[in-house]
Amino acid sequence: MLSGKTPYRMGNFSHSAGGTKHGGTMRGLITTLVGIFFGFFLGLSFPMLSSTKFNLSSSLLPIPDLSKYDNQQTRPLTQIAPVSGCNSSSTEAPKVNDASKTLVRSNPRGAERLPPGIIAAESDFYLRRLWGDPNEDLTFRQRYLVTFTVGYNQRKNIDTVVKKFSENFTILLFHYDGRTTEWDEYEWSKQAIHVSVPKQTKWWYAKRFLHPDIVAPYEYIFIWDEDLGVEHFDAEEYLKLVRKYGLEISQPGLEPDRKLNWLMTKRINGSEVHKEVEEPPGRCRDPHLPPCAAFVEIMAPVFSREAWRCVWHLLQNDLVHGWGFDLALRKCVEPAHEKIGVVDAQWVVHQSFPSLGNQGESQNGVAPWQGVRDRCGKEWAMFNSRLTNAEVAQQRANGG
Numbered sequence: 001m002l003s004g005k006t007p008y009r010m011g012n013f014s015h016s017a018g019g020t021k022h023g024g025t026m027r028g029l030i031t032t033l034v035g036i037f038f039g040f041f042l043g044l045s046f047p048m049l050s051s052t053k054f055n056l057s058s059s060l061l062p063i064p065d066l067s068k069y070d071n072q073q074t075r076p077l078t079q080i081a082p083v084s085g086c087n088s089s090s091t092e093a094p095k096v097n098d099a100s101k102t103l104v105r106s107n108p109r110g111a112e113r114l115p116p117g118i119i120a121a122e123s124d125f126y127l128r129r130l131w132g133d134p135n136e137d138l139t140f141r142q143r144y145l146v147t148f149t150v151g152y153n154q155r156k157n158i159d160t161v162v163k164k165f166s167e168n169f170t171i172l173l174f175h176y177d178g179r180t181t182e183w184d185e186y187e188w189s190k191q192a193i194h195v196s197v198p199k200q201t202k203w204w205y206a207k208r209f210l211h212p213d214i215v216a217p218y219e220y221i222f223i224w225d226e227d228l229g230v231e232h233f234d235a236e237e238y239l240k241l242v243r244k245y246g247l248e249i250s251q252p253g254l255e256p257d258r259k260l261n262w263l264m265t266k267r268i269n270g271s272e273v274h275k276e277v278e279e280p281p282g283r284c285r286d287p288h289l290p291p292c293a294a295f296v297e298i299m300a301p302v303f304s305r306e307a308w309r310c311v312w313h314l315l316q317n318d319l320v321h322g323w324g325f326d327l328a329l330r331k332c333v334e335p336a337h338e339k340i341g342v343v344d345a346q347w348v349v350h351q352s353f354p355s356l357g358n359q360g361e362s363q364n365g366v367a368p369w370q371g372v373r374d375r376c377g378k379e380w381a382m383f384n385s386r387l388t389n390a391e392v393a394q395q396r397a398n399g400g
C-alpha cells in the first residue's frame with residue numbers, strides 16, 4: 001500500500017524521473033559530496049582492497065558518474081552497502097593472478113566471478129518506496145500475477161475483470177495503444193504495473209517482460225486477453241480448484257460462444273473441472289492428446305510457476321500470435337492429460353471485441369484483419385515445423 005503510491009511505468013522512466021526536477025541540482029550536489037566522502041572513507045578503511053586489482057574498489061568510488069544520478073540519491077549508497085556489510089575474511093583479496101580459481105561455476109551464467117552470497121538471481125513486481133529502510137518497504141507481497149493486454153477502449157471491461165482478482169494479485173497491464181496515464185481514473189491502476197509498447201501482442205510482451213526469474217515469487221500467473229466476461233468468475237475460487245485438481249496449466253471454461261473452436265475449452269455445466277472431452281469420432285487419434293485433452297487455448301491461460309518456467313522457453317521471439325502454441329503446452333508438463341485442464345465452476349464468456357486484430361496494416365490490398373489472420377496461420381506452420389525438427393534432432397542426438 002505504501003509503495004503503491006509510486007506507479008511504476010516501464011515505458012515512462014524518463015518522465016517520472018523528470019517529475020522531481022525541483023531541488024534536483026541541490027540534491028545532486030549533496031549526493032556528490034556524500035559520495036566523495038564515502039569513497040574517501042572507504043579508501044581509507046579498506047586500503048588492502050583498493051590496492052589490489054580486485055575491481056570492487058574502483059567501482060566503489062562513484063565520483064565521476066554521480067552527476068548522472070542527479071535525483072537518485074540512493075545510488076551511491078546501494079553501491080556501497082554490500083561492502084560495508086562484509087567482514088574482513090570475505091574482503092581478503094583472492095589471488096588475483098589466478099582468476100580461474102575465483103570463478104564459481106554454480107553461479108548463474110555470466111555471474112561466475114561474483115561471490116554467491118551477493119547474487120540476486122530473481123526479481124518481482126513489488127513496488128518500493130524511495131525512502132526509509134528497504135527492509136520495511138514491502139508490507140505485503142502478492143502471491144499471484146495477472147496480466148492483461150489492453151487498449152484504452154476496453155477499460156470498462158478490464159475494470160470489471162480486475163475486481164474479480166483479490167488483493168493477492170499483482171496486476172500488470174501491457175498497453176498496445178500507448179495510452180497509460182488515462183487508466184489512473186481507476187484507483188487500482190495507481191498500484192498496477194504498466195508496460196507500454198505500441199501494437200504488440202500478448203505473447204510478445206510475455207516473452208519480454210515475464211521472464212521466469214522476474215516473476216519468480218508468483219505461484220500462479222494469469223496471462224489474459226482483454227475481452228473476457230467474468231460475471232461467473234472469481235480468481236481465488238478458481239485457484240482453489242486448480243490446487244484441488246493439481247492443474248499446472250488451466251483456463252476457465254468458456255461459455256458458449258457462437259464459434260467455439262474446441263470442445264475441450266467449453267464449460268461443462270455442473271462440473272468443477274474437466275481434463276478431457278470426446279470430440280466427434282476421428283478427431284483425436286489419442287484420447288489423452290489434443291484436441292481431446294492436454295491443452296487449453298491462448299486467450300485465458302493460467303500457469304503454475306513451474307509450468308511457466310518451461311512455457312517461457314517454448315515461446316518463440318518471432319511468433320507473436322501464439323497460434324498452435326497452445327497445442328504444444330503439453331510438452332511442459334507430465335503427464336499432460338492430468339496436469340492440464342479446464343475449470344468449469346469458474347467460467348468466463350469470450351466476448352470477442354475487435355481489438356488488436358484490427359491493428360494490422362493494409363498490404364497489397366489485403367485488409368488489415370486478413371493480414372493478421374494470414375500471419376497467424378503462417379506462424380502456426382512455422383512453430384510446428386520448428387518443434388518437429390527440434391524433436392527429430394534431439395532423438396538423433398540421443399541415438400534414437
Ligand SMILES: *[C@@H]1O[C@H](CO)[C@@H](O)[C@H](O)[C@H]1NC(C)=O
Nearest residue numbers: 085086087088089090091117
Ligand atoms: C564473515 O565470514 C565468515 C566466514 O567466512 C562467515 O561465516 C560469516 O557469516 C561472515 N559474516 C558476515 C556478517 O558476512
Ligand SMILES: *[C@@H]1O[C@H](CO)[C@@H](O)[C@H](O)[C@H]1NC(C)=O
Nearest residue numbers: 143165166167168169236237
Ligand atoms: C489472500 O491470501 C491469503 C493467504 O492465502 C488468504 O488467507 C486470503 O483469504 C486471500 N484473500 C482473498 C480475498 O481471498
Ligand SMILES: *[C@@H]1O[C@H](CO)[C@@H](O)[C@H](O)[C@H]1NC(C)=O
Nearest residue numbers: 232255256267268269270271
Ligand atoms: C446449468 O445447469 C443448471 C441445472 O441443471 C441450470 O439451471 C442452468 O440454467 C444451466 N446453466 C447454463 C448456463 O446452461
